[in-house]
Amino acid sequence: MLRQNDPREISPHGEGLVKGVAVDPVIFGFHEGRLKVLIIEHTNTGLYALPGGYIQEKEDLDEAAKRILTMRTGLSAVYLEQFHVFGKYDRNDAGVVRQILIGQGFSPAEEHWSLQRFISVGYYALVDYTRIELTPDPTTGRCEWFEFDQIPPLILDHRLIIDKALATLRINLDQLLIGFNLLPELFTMGDLHTLYETILDKKLLSTNFQRKMLSLGILERIEKKKTGKAHKAPYLYRFKSTT
Amino acid sequence: MLRQNDPREISPHGEGLVKGVAVDPVIFGFHEGRLKVLIIEHTNTGLYALPGGYIQEKEDLDEAAKRILTMRTGLSAVYLEQFHVFGKYDRNDAGVVRQILIGQGFSPAEEHWSLQRFISVGYYALVDYTRIELTPDPTTGRCEWFEFDQIPPLILDHRLIIDKALATLRINLDQLLIGFNLLPELFTMGDLHTLYETILDKKLLSTNFQRKMLSLGILERIEKKKTGKAHKAPYLYRFKSTT
DNA sequence: AGAATAGTGTCTCTAAGACATTATCGC
DNA sequence: GCGATAATGTCTTAGAGACACTATTCT
Structure with missing residues (x-):
């Protein structure tokens, strides 16, 4: 070929x-x-x-x-x-x-x-x-x-x-x-948030964004990620594959 | 050609x-x-x-x-x-x-x-x-x-x-x-309602359907149509062309 | 403690669903 | 008046937007 x-x-x-x-x-x-x-x-x-x-x-x-x-x-x-x-x-x-x-x-x-x-x-x-x-x-x-x-x-x-x-x-x-599909297997809510804001080219309130995403029931929360940064560590999420 | x-x-x-x-x-x-x-x-x-x-x-x-x-x-x-x-x-x-x-x-x-x-x-x-x-x-x-x-x-x-x-x-x-585009120039709300129900293949409550359509602001109400039928005559509507 | 970001709680406002009520036509 | 369909009003509920508040981590 x-x-x-x-x-x-x-x-x-x-x-x-x-x-x-x-x-x-x-x-x-x-x-x-x-x-x-x-x-x-x-x-x-x-x-x-x-x-x-x-x-x-x-x-x-x-x-x-x-x-x-x-x-x-x-x-x-x-x-x-x-x-x-x-x-x-x-x-x-x-x-x-x-x-x-x-x-x-x-x-x-x-x-x-x-x-x-x-x-x-x-x-x-x-x-x-x-x-x-x-x-x-x-x-x-x-x-x-x-x-x-x-x-x-x-x-x-x-x-x-x-x-x-x-x-x-x-x-x-x-x-x-x-x-x-644009993110690695594990990602934070912040990653997803930035992704949406970038693609749609508009601001989304993070609080409402999180609520909406979680309400879809397609995210699986893993554990906290230790970033080494001076702030609260975010959860990691995985996209639930087709059930 | x-x-x-x-x-x-x-x-x-x-x-x-x-x-x-x-x-x-x-x-x-x-x-x-x-x-x-x-x-x-x-x-x-x-x-x-x-x-x-x-x-x-x-x-x-x-x-x-x-x-x-x-x-x-x-x-x-x-x-x-x-x-x-x-x-x-x-x-x-x-x-x-x-x-x-x-x-x-x-x-x-x-x-x-x-x-x-x-x-x-x-x-x-x-x-x-x-x-x-x-x-x-x-x-x-x-x-x-x-x-x-x-x-x-x-x-x-x-x-x-x-x-x-x-x-x-x-x-x-x-x-x-x-x-x-599937309807004649003038049509009743009932026509539009039936059209949506047929295409989407599901029932839509006529009262809510009408409210939604009117709220879009794309319909122009003309006059009552005398159908000769034994019930209230419906209004006719026209689709407002691009303003 | 304080800075920085993550995450939760809650109030408001709008839109959708359900259904009761009123209007109009011909008989 | 009565049957039939058109149109309106309103109660309830779900979801979106805005924003205050709490939580966690490191310096």
């Missing part, structure tokens, strides 16, 4: 790949009170993009997204959900894609399929920042975390994809209770 | 069309307290399906969905929203598609692109049943309203697409206040 970031995948003929459709995952992380997004810098180009990939002929769309994500992050069990398809007919930019291919050592023909029209399926993923090992890939480019408000200009409509991903995350955060 | 349901569109070469991607709109209507869906019967096959179509090379995905919808319903301004992409690699069934093409008088080659893998973008539309003129199309097949709980078995994964569409509609009904 070819790896997604194997240069042969994007070779002149693109055997074994579905043409005209790409998968672009927006991978969210959370660390020290900051929302992060995983961005790739394409080798020798200075061009930043989402760590996207293509679909293999005998692979479900969801599996393709999962494979690409695992390759980038090294994690297999993460929260991953499709949220939107981007299908403007002129959203691809042959000049930019050509630049990327050249940066990888290819000289794509005029008619190369990756220069043609593309539809992109957007996924968003929530990962535990502390368990991530970024997989370096000298051919495609380095993957790096960026703080959400420090993301550099991106190619094509990738910025639009990220914004739509965050909008979807905001809507689903309360409904689907998916925020826990 | 070729019409979507022009047989040439699905001709051996499919010039001018994006290959490997289809658009399948789930068109909802509401009449006499029943939720309806528009289903096509492919000519000479007895096969039922969503009234889907293909995307033209120079056409945005959203425009393609709009074009297909307008073609089927005769309406141009309707609520239309993308909700999910269906991308299982084996979701297409060459045997079924071949049957459909044969029913239209074609003998597709083994390698015909429409027999290959397909990704389908699901849209759902809310239309005013009273303003619909179904566009008959002898080549593709007749389009007809079915009550939601009387939909016949459909080809491929179209039943799954419909179920996901309804699930999305249920979630968005309260949030996005889109139910009005």
Whole structure:
């Protein structure tokens, strides 16, 4: 099986790949009170993009997204959900894609399929920042975390994809209770509080926030954590898995 | 410009069309307290399906969905929203598609692109049943309203697409206040009440429902409607357009 | 003791649920 | 008046917001 970031995948003929459709995952992380997004810098180009990939002929769309994500992050069990398809007919930019291919050592023909029209399926993923090992890939480019408000200009409509991903995350955060996927297994109420405030970009009174979270009955209180700091030690919580 | 349901569109070469991607709109209507869906019967096959179509090379995905919808319903301004992409690699069934093409008088080659893998973008539309003129199309097949709980078995994964569409509609009904798109311009509180009960499939106390709707400030009360029935005449309401 | 953060208790206000009451129409 | 449905009023309850108060840890 070819790896997604194997240069042969994007070779002149693109055997074994579905043409005209790409998968672009927006991978969210959370660390020290900051929302992060995983961005790739394409080798020798200075061009930043989402760590996207293509679909293999005998692979479900969801599996393709999962494979690409695992390759980038090294994690297999993460929260991953499709949220939107981007299908403007002129959203691809042959000049930019050509630049990327050249940066990888290819000289794509005029008619190369990756220069043609593309539809992109957007996924968003929530990962535990502390368990991530970024997989370096000298051919495609380095993957790096960026703080959400420090993301550099991106190619094509990738910025639009990220914004739509965050909008979807905001809507689903309360409904689907998916925020826990951004935290380590054990976390404090303060961690969770900061996470919610960061994603929703608004203040939440900690007292009411705690009451609401506890009333959901999905948190398991562990023991006090000795932080070594000069204040009361917080409890640790674990997210109760599906009962 | 070729019409979507022009047989040439699905001709051996499919010039001018994006290959490997289809658009399948789930068109909802509401009449006499029943939720309806528009289903096509492919000519000479007895096969039922969503009234889907293909995307033209120079056409945005959203425009393609709009074009297909307008073609089927005769309406141009309707609520239309993308909700999910269906991308299982084996979701297409060459045997079924071949049957459909044969029913239209074609003998597709083994390698015909429409027999290959397909990704389908699901849209759902809310239309005013009273303003619909179904566009008959002898080549593709007749389009007809079915009550939601009387939909016949459909080809491929179209039943799954419909179920996901309804699930999305249920979630968005309260949030996005889109139910009005299923009603005529003027309607009674009872109409709206029945609509909500039907879509959400649960009883709502009419008194509380009315209070909630009125408190939203999006309804304009017109005058009493004389129904000729032996009871108090209800008010008519109009949905306040964006102020 | 005092600073700093964690966690609890409680008052208020709003919105939802349940149900009683009044209004209007045609017979 | 009577049956039927529309519309309003109001009591109760659940949850959100605001804020005062207590608890724990280290210096």
